[in-house]
Amino acid sequence: MKNSFTERGIIERIKCRVPVPEGDLLVGIGDDCSVVKRSTGILELFTVDTLVEGIHFDSSWHSPRLLGRKAVSVNISDVAAMGGYPRYALLSLGLPKGIDETWVRDFLDGFEEALGEFEVTLMGGDTVASPGGVMISVTLVGESLEGQVLLRNTAKDGDLILVSGVLGDAAAGLELYRMNKAGIHPEAYPAQIKAHLDPVPEIVLGQLLAESGLVHAMMDLSDGLATDLARLCEASGLGAEIAAETLPISTGAERVAEALACSALEWAIAGGEDYRLLLTIDPGNREKLAALVRTKLGRELFLVGRMISKHGVFLVEDGHRREISYAGFDHFIE
Amino acid sequence: MKNSFTERGIIERIKCRVPVPEGDLLVGIGDDCSVVKRSTGILELFTVDTLVEGIHFDSSWHSPRLLGRKAVSVNISDVAAMGGYPRYALLSLGLPKGIDETWVRDFLDGFEEALGEFEVTLMGGDTVASPGGVMISVTLVGESLEGQVLLRNTAKDGDLILVSGVLGDAAAGLELYRMNKAGIHPEAYPAQIKAHLDPVPEIVLGQLLAESGLVHAMMDLSDGLATDLARLCEASGLGAEIAAETLPISTGAERVAEALACSALEWAIAGGEDYRLLLTIDPGNREKLAALVRTKLGRELFLVGRMISKHGVFLVEDGHRREISYAGFDHFIE
Numbered sequence: 005m006k007n008s009f010t011e012r013g014i015i016e017r018i019k020c021r022v023p024v025p026e027g028d029l030l031v032g033i034g035d036d037c038s039v040v041k042r043s044t045g046i047l048e049l050f051t052v053d054t055l056v057e058g059i060h061f062d063s064s065w066h067s068p069r070l071l072g073r074k075a076v077s078v079n080i081s082d083v084a085a086m087g088g089y090p091r092y093a094l095l096s097l098g099l100p101k102g103i104d105e106t107w108v109r110d111f112l113d114g115f116e117e118a119l120g121e122f123e124v125t126l127m128g129g130d131t132v133a134s135p136g137g138v139m140i141s142v143t144l145v146g147e148s149l150e151g152q153v154l155l156r157n158t159a160k161d162g163d164l165i166l167v168s169g170v171l172g173d174a175a176a177g178l179e180l181y182r183m184n185k186a187g188i189h190p191e192a193y194p195a196q197i198k199a200h201l202d203p204v205p206e207i208v209l210g211q212l213l214a215e216s217g218l219v220h221a222m223m224d225l226s227d228g229l230a231t232d233l234a235r236l237c238e239a240s241g242l243g244a245e246i247a248a249e250t251l252p253i254s255t256g257a258e259r260v261a262e263a264l265a266c267s268a269l270e271w272a273i274a275g276g277e278d279y280r281l282l283l284t285i286d287p288g289n290r291e292k293l294a295a296l297v298r299t300k301l302g303r304e305l306f307l308v309g310r311m312i313s314k315h316g317v318f319l320v321e322d323g324h325r326r327e328i329s330y331a332g333f334d335h336f337i338e
Numbered sequence: 339m340k341n342s343f344t345e346r347g348i349i350e351r352i353k354c355r356v357p358v359p360e361g362d363l364l365v366g367i368g369d370d371c372s373v374v375k376r377s378t379g380i381l382e383l384f385t386v387d388t389l390v391e392g393i394h395f396d397s398s399w400h401s402p403r404l405l406g407r408k409a410v411s412v413n414i415s416d417v418a419a420m421g422g423y424p425r426y427a428l429l430s431l432g433l434p435k436g437i438d439e440t441w442v443r444d445f446l447d448g449f450e451e452a453l454g455e456f457e458v459t460l461m462g463g464d465t466v467a468s469p470g471g472v473m474i475s476v477t478l479v480g481e482s483l484e485g486q487v488l489l490r491n492t493a494k495d496g497d498l499i500l501v502s503g504v505l506g507d508a509a510a511g512l513e514l515y516r517m518n519k520a521g522i523h524p525e526a527y528p529a530q531i532k533a534h535l536d537p538v539p540e541i542v543l544g545q546l547l548a549e550s551g552l553v554h555a556m557m558d559l560s561d562g563l564a565t566d567l568a569r570l571c572e573a574s575g576l577g578a579e580i581a582a583e584t585l586p587i588s589t590g591a592e593r594v595a596e597a598l599a600c601s602a603l604e605w606a607i608a609g610g611e612d613y614r615l616l617l618t619i620d621p622g623n624r625e626k627l628a629a630l631v632r633t634k635l636g637r638e639l640f641l642v643g644r645m646i647s648k649h650g651v652f653l654v655e656d657g658h659r660r661e662i663s664y665a666g667f668d669h670f671i672e
Contacts, residue, residue: 014433014465017442021450022460029426029461038462040426040479043377050462052428052477058469092363092374094386096475099348108351116355126356127363128372128384131348135392136470141430143386143477145374 034239035156036085036223037146047153049146051082057137065181065190068107070201072114075140078226080122081205081279083146085224087154087214090122090146090207095129098139122207152214154283157239159221163284163311165244168206168303170252171229172268173199175275176260188263195256203279210281212300218293222283228274228332229308232282234317237329246273246309246328248321273319274332284311368573369490370419370557371480381487383480385416391471399515399524402441404535406448409474412560414456415539415613417480419558421488421548424456424480424541429463432473456541486548488617491573493555497618497645499578502540502637504586505563506602507533509609510594522597529590537613544615546634552627556617562608562666563642566616568651571663580607580643580662582655607653608666618645 018033025032030047031039037049055061055075066074076093083090095115099108119126124144132139177200180190190197206224213219221240225232229246237244251272261268283305285293290307297303312318317329352367359366364381365373371383389395389409400408410427417424429449433442453460458478466473511534514524524531540558547553555574559566563580571578585606595602617639619627624641631637646652651663 014431014442018429018431018446018460018463018465021446025461029459032459032461033463038426038428040461043380046377050426050428050477050479052430052462052475053464054430054432054466054473054475056432056466056468056473059467092372092384094372094384094477095352096386096388097348097352098388098390098473108348112352112355125363125366126352127359127366127374128386129352129367130387131352132388132390133393134390134470134473136468139388139390139432139468139473141386141388141475143384143428145384 031155036082037088039086039153041150045150047148047150049083049086049088049148050143051079052141052143053079053082054139054141056139062181063138066201068110069114071140072111073118073202075142076115076118076122076124077203077205078279079142079144080124080207081224081226083144084205084207084210085154085222085281086146086148087152087210087222088146088148089211090124090144092127092145093119093124094143095126096141097129097131098134099131100134100137103138148214154214154219154222156221156223156236159236159240159242159284159311160286161242161311161313162287163220164287164290164307165233165246165309165311166283166285166305167225167229167252167308168209168281168305170254170257171225171278171280172253172257172271172275174203174277175271176257176268177201179264179266180260183264185264193256193260195254196260200277203277205279206281209297209301209303212297213281213283216293216296218285218289220284220286222281225278225280225282227276229282230273230317230328231330231332234329236282237315237317240311243312243314243316243318244309245312245318245320248319250306250308252306273328276332365489370416371422373420373487375484379484381482381484383417383420383422383482384477385413386475386477387413387416388473388475390473396515397472400535402444403448405474406445407452407536409476410449410452410456410458411537411539412613413476413478414458414541415558415560417478418539418541418544419488419556419615420482421486421544421556422480422482423545424458424478426461426479427453427458428477429460430475431463431465432468433465434468434471437472482548488548488553488556490555490557490570493570493574493576493618493645494620495576495645495647496621497554498621498624498641499567499580499643499645500617500619500639501559501563501586501642502543502615502639504588504591505559505612505614506587506591506605506609508537508611509605510591510602511535513598513600514594517598519598527590527594529588530594534611537611539613540615543631543635543637546631547615547617550627550630552619552623554618554620556615559612559614559616561610563616564607564651564662565664565666568663570616571649571651574645577646577648577650577652578643579646579652579654582653584640584642586640607662610666
């Protein structure tokens, strides 16, 4: 009997095999990183992310150098999501036989450059031949302090939901290339192109938020708000209500959407790879946190909704309310 | 300009980008595991190995359950090679869209079973869609004690070279399936089939050897003696001489070689995936170590050669001497 599934279905299948964390393992499958308790006060963070050619990137527009950078950034983002400090990386690289030597050199240039920017040391890895396209699997080891790590299962009913930046730029950038519409030049939308090709993980902001003690739950946005917020809700045993008109969408993304006859709101809700932070806080801490983030980093956080007791993620738009749980990007369905 | 390379060439290319280990990182790229120093006396070991369908396994004869076991075992073997204790695993699983649900269940059964046997906890991972076949990347975190971890760059001139068991059984098992010769039934050679499909990593022996203080250098045999010993020699700045008649080859492998008109000696030298330990010791410690291994585990170590100052790996057979460095299995050339 053939039966295919969604990414969520497979992860659920694996999760149910895994014993409840115990001993030194504080957090197992189901958060951005696994967390292991080490010597007094130090927590170790582990995450792995794999990028597959033809699924996660298209070599016809993704240069090897930027791909090398992105392979690092998407993993750093998982450490940022916990408020941690990235330390070491392992690289497993699957390469088609006969791949161009220049491609490998440029990929490693970008990979090394991004590691350097985040002060991460490449400590090992392996290379394998790949019968399909390029396959890049990065394991990242990070650190945090006990009591400072931010999880996704600790949101509280009534919490405000914030995001750390505009949503949908990465989807806009992807669609500029994918739809390849006559007369529309991707280079005319540099912010959206960069969001797709060379995202910037929120590592410093993540650390500030973790150290502030003002955040209840946090994760990064990799598969779209609809899906990632649904994960946070499920982990916390709660639901969420999002107000469509509050979603931060750049004018650039609006312009791309208009040019491509798409919906920027849909990208903000369901587009993947924004790598922004999604967090929940007590309503009473909103001003204090905003002041901290403004003062320390000159950044803004955007209020997009509220945690509720009813399960599910609901979008309120023009007075209508619809459920959008897990409506984000899924590579197994797409 | 197109220019393809060997696995060794790619690893060299990556190694030259990596700074010399410093600070907490004691061993970087170039050994079976990377080694990070943690709190007093504890060393942390990291390794990643990826198995790719059509390159590392053939689903027409490798059952999903045994593949799940092997994905664990080949990584445990890297920890065994350092004399360490495996603790945590991360699994990155690439699955073709529409893969059979039974396949995934059976794979996870085998994966979980092997983790349990070695008391390893699955702590996280990710799943991705794969445009090619199945892709399994496992990151393993292990532990060791300072002063007990065994490296491959610490062999000494004049050391005896030992292996922990018969060589070539895995290659014999692979060829039984791959050549699929009429009238020859793989089931008639259970030890060779098991060596290929379900190898047993030498974890307990590795720990005993590390704790004995009698071993100079150690690694596991994953790509064949010719290639792996060449790596140990290169890391130690030495060479090695192997006596063909001393190589431990099972009668089963000899029988398979005869049936398939192949050379069991060639399999012992160049066949991959034996997952035996390769170690070097001071000649004066031979009896002491043999007694320890016999008493504690009822096992034998096999003397196969000697470390020499002249660079290269040389096989002496019937009075003739030929260089066999890096003549082992390479997935990029094969």
